[in-house]
Amino acid sequence: MTHDADPMNELHWLIDMVQTIEVGLVVLDRNFNIQLWNGFMENHSGISPNELKGDNLFQRFPELPADWLRQKMEQVFLLKNNVFISWEQRPYIFKFNNYRPITGRAEFMYQNITLLPLSSLSGTSHISMIIYDVTDIAINKMQLTAANEQLQQLNQRDELTQLFNRRHWQELVQQEFARFSRYQEPTSLLLVDIDRLKTINDQYGHVAGDRAIQHLAHLIGRNLRSTDMACRYGANAFALLLHHSNAEQTLQLAARLQSSLAQTPLQFNGEQLTFTFSAGVCPLDEECNSYDLWLDKADETLAKAKMAGRNQTILTNG
Numbered sequence: 599m600t601h602d603a604d605p606m607n608e609l610h611w612l613i614d615m616v617q618t619i620e621v622g623l624v625v626l627d628r629n630f631n632i633q634l635w636n637g638f639m640e641n642h643s644g645i646s647p648n649e650l651k652g653d654n655l656f657q658r659f660p661e662l663p664a665d666w667l668r669q670k671m672e673q674v675f676l677l678k679n680n681v682f683i684s685w686e687q688r689p690y691i692f693k694f695n696n697y698r699p700i701t702g703r704a705e706f707m708y709q710n711i712t713l714l715p716l717s718s719l720s721g722t723s724h725i726s727m728i729i730y731d732v733t734d735i736a737i738n739k740m741q742l743t744a745a746n747e748q749l750q751q752l753n754q755r756d757e758l759t760q761l762f763n764r765r766h767w768q769e770l771v772q773q774e775f776a777r778f779s780r781y782q783e784p785t786s787l788l789l790v791d792i793d794r795l796k797t798i799n800d801q802y803g804h805v806a807g808d809r810a811i812q813h814l815a816h817l818i819g820r821n822l823r824s825t826d827m828a829c830r831y832g833a834n835a836f837a838l839l840l841h842h843s844n845a846e847q848t849l850q851l852a853a854r855l856q857s858s859l860a861q862t863p864l865q866f867n868g869e870q871l872t873f874t875f876s877a878g879v880c881p882l883d884e885e886c887n888s889y890d891l892w893l894d895k896a897d898e899t900l901a902k903a904k905m906a907g908r909n910q911t912i913l914t915n916g
């Protein structure tokens with residue numbers, strides 16, 4: 599407080615500031631009747647203080663989350679503490695339009711709210727709500743979160759097939775390997791490799807080869823259960839980790855894939871391209887005491903299927 603200021607002047611200035619500050623101020627009495635409604639609230643709600651002075655907040659604004667907000671306010675009266683409500687908990691309390699030019703895409707104003715106890719000689723008789731417009735912060739944060747999710751997605755997926763990429767799939771399998779071994783749940787690896795993709799590339803072009811890879815990826819995706827994990831394992835190869843699948847169930851899946859592929863040839867430039875795949879099935883057993891060994895065994899089995907003439911599925915040690 600300055601020494602030469604007239605106290606009446608100071609009061610006048612304070613009232614002016616309360617009215618013009620770019621923050622919403624509302625004062626409520628013990629029964630939630632509105633005692634103060636500043637210029638910010640008037641500008642954004644279109645309701646002047648004279649129109650609602652003395653009205654009950656919850657009757658005047660029935661769209662407010664009354665039970666939830668009343669509980670927070672009772673806490674302020676009782677404990678005489680400030681309560682902070684973030685836009686992340688609830689995007690807004692008062693649904694005001696957003697007029698900001700930069701964040702014009704936001705439908706409404708995002709708000710942070712502070713509830714403060716206001717004391718008088720007889721104790722806490724009133725409560726003040728301070729409403730901050732945090733639309734810019736909220737929109738930036740949401741955009742950043744969306745961009746991060748997109749980045750994470752790009753980092754985990756193979757661009758051509760949208761299945762997991764090999765690195766991410768290996769991380770997942772590695773993480774789960776200990777659990778699979780400990781609980782001895784029947785779990786199997788199925789490696790699938792398109793036969794003679796080079797021939798398709800050479801005869802019909804690289805785009806046809808790409809389409810063949812996508813076609814088989816799509817068939818694989820359609821046959822996966824929610825607990826299975828598939829990735830593009832190599833140029834023309836896919837790896838599937840099948841939870842709760844023993845050797846027999848995995849062989850059945852490979853047979854189902856082989857017959858779906860035979861029945862649905864790839865449509866390319868008006869032609870029907872038929873192709874096959876070779877596969878190796880490797881159930882997790884006590885010999886596979888490490889994740890690397892398990893994958894190596896599956897790889898060897900797939901190689902045997904190729905050497906045996908392709909278009910077939912071979913079971914490890916089978």
Ligand SMILES: Nc1nc2c(ncn2[C@@H]2O[C@H](COP(=O)(O)OP(=O)(O)OP(=O)(O)O)[C@@H](O)[C@H]2O)c(=O)[nH]1
Nearest residue numbers: 791792793794795796797799804805807808833834
């Ligand atoms: N179209 C396409 N071709 C690819 C891609 N990645 C690798 N290739 C090609 O796939 C072929 C893979 O060759 P190989 O490993 O000999 O396999 P293959 O011709 O399918 O023969 P086998 O696996 O032995 O049956 C090569 O011609 C690669 O150039 C890709 O993303 N798209």
